[in-house]
Amino acid sequence: MTLRKFIAKIHLYLGLITGLLFFIIALSGAIYTWQPEFSRIAFHQEIKPEEQPFISISDIKNTLEKDFPEGDFRTALYRDKESAIEVLIYVPGTYFHAYINPYSGELIHLQDMNKGWISKLKNLHRNLLLGPPGREIVHWVTLMAMFMLITGLVIWWPARGKPSKGKFSIKWTASPKKLNYDLHNILGFYATWILIFTIGTGIFWGFEVVRESLKEISGENKITWDKPISTVLENESNRNKYEILNKLIKEYHNTYTGAEVGINIPHQEDEAIQLSVIRPKAGINAVDFYYHDQYTGEPLQGNFQNGLAENRSSFSKINGLVYDIHFGSVWGLPGRILACLASLIGASLPITGFLVWWNKRKTKKKKLGKA
Numbered sequence: 001m002t003l004r005k006f007i008a009k010i011h012l013y014l015g016l017i018t019g020l021l022f023f024i025i026a027l028s029g030a031i032y033t034w035q036p037e038f039s040r041i042a043f044h045q046e047i048k049p050e051e052q053p054f055i056s057i058s059d060i061k062n063t064l065e066k067d068f069p070e071g072d073f074r075t076a077l078y079r080d081k082e083s084a085i086e087v088l089i090y091v092p093g094t095y096f097h098a099y100i101n102p103y104s105g106e107l108i109h110l111q112d113m114n115k116g117w118i119s120k121l122k123n124l125h126r127n128l129l130l131g132p133p134g135r136e137i138v139h140w141v142t143l144m145a146m147f148m149l150i151t152g153l154v155i156w157w158p159a160r161g162k163p164s165k166g167k168f169s170i171k172w173t174a175s176p177k178k179l180n181y182d183l184h185n186i187l188g189f190y191a192t193w194i195l196i197f198t199i200g201t202g203i204f205w206g207f208e209v210v211r212e213s214l215k216e217i218s219g220e221n222k223i224t225w226d227k228p229i230s231t232v233l234e235n236e237s238n239r240n241k242y243e244i245l246n247k248l249i250k251e252y253h254n255t256y257t258g259a260e261v262g263i264n265i266p267h268q269e270d271e272a273i274q275l276s277v278i279r280p281k282a283g284i285n286a287v288d289f290y291y292h293d294q295y296t297g298e299p300l301q302g303n304f305q306n307g308l309a310e311n312r313s314s315f316s317k318i319n320g321l322v323y324d325i326h327f328g329s330v331w332g333l334p335g336r337i338l339a340c341l342a343s344l345i346g347a348s349l350p351i352t353g354f355l356v357w358w359n360k361r362k363t364k365k366k367k368l369g370k371a
Contacts, residue, residue: 004159011151012357014144019350021128021141022148028125029198030343033327033336038118040083043099044109049081054102054253056246057263060087063100067107071096077262078253080280084108139206145346146199149192156189177359184352187345194328194342201326211319220315226302228272228291241266244297248275252290266294273297274306287320 001009040046057076064073064087071089078085084099099109113119120129127134157163167189170182204210215221245263252261252275262276272291279286288308291300305316312320324330328339 004154007151007154011148011155012353014148014151015350015353016357018141018144018148019354021137022145023347023350024128025125025138025141026343026347028121029327030340030347032121032125033340033343035118035122042116042118043097043111045084045086045099047082047084047101047103047108050103052103053250054078054085055100055105056242057249057265058242058246059105060085060100061242063105063107064089064098068096068098068110071098072267073265074267075262075264076249077260078102078249079260080258135206139203142199142202142206146196146203148349149195149199152188153192156185180352180355180359184349184356187352188349191342191345191349194338195346197325198328198339198343201322204322205326214318215315218313218315218318220313223313224303225305228274228300228302228304229270230266230272230294230300231296232269233295241294244292244294245273248273248292248297252277272300 060076061073064071068089071091073087074090075088076085077087079102081102083102085102087098087100089096089098094112094114097111097113098107099111100107123129125138127138130137156167158167168186170179170186172179174182204214245265249261249263252263256277258279260278260280262278264274266273271294273294275290275292277288277290286309289304289306291302291304292298293300305313321330326339328335328337331338
């Protein structure tokens, strides 16, 4: 058996073993690419803009105490004038996102983030709805999918000479068998150059050895990080911590116009207030984190692991890029469209590949029958 035939066998058997699972993972990933748009509609995040200031953190607290007292208020994300404030709430065993009108303080929508079809879609993509065991299965299927891409490229390239023009274009008027072969062979070739990035980032998430190796290479393990800490003051029992939170969120939201501003609610005595300034559509690495003492509101300085985007370590920047690359958002809307289309083609490859194998199998049986 030649090396080329051996590689073709690997490609075939890997495809037959993982085909159905890869179809589910790729198709759910293609749909989940549009999660922000789905969530905006399903969770009623659209707001009619008004010419008045946004509500304070205290107002959000009052709304939650009235409408969802069992929840533990953790963070608030202030966005543009046409979007609800997104609030993170912990409840034992799960967590919620509450969407609050930024002008009236009205609770618009309360979503258990472990329930609903968007959550199901996310878990279908991440773990096949099987929990931790399913997550491991997805990781290994993802790794084998990378081998499928590489072996597919080897098979696509002619044994002798350069690829002909027919290798790059589909003949739509061909017979069903030839058309199916072209859909697998040619669409697979084009999609591979995008799927290498989406699948590669999936491998980064799935295998700790990959992340740890990159930490070692980038020098991440040698960096000593400071921890942002508030200095606990005496006689603070009567302090209203929300006064400082209200002041900071107003100051940041007014200063960083056009940005989304998030703030956490400290739960530990020495915990600092963290504010995140997010530039929409600029990627996950376009986030600056600032820290303030929860007792005085004074800014805290230090070499923090999550600090200004420009000061982040090489590993932190790569780690932050992984999500954007995986769903194509690193290239904006065109990137997301490409990632979605490539994933849809990826989902079709197990089907067209199976049909290619099945048709060849039937042809061989006919030849043996005639013999």
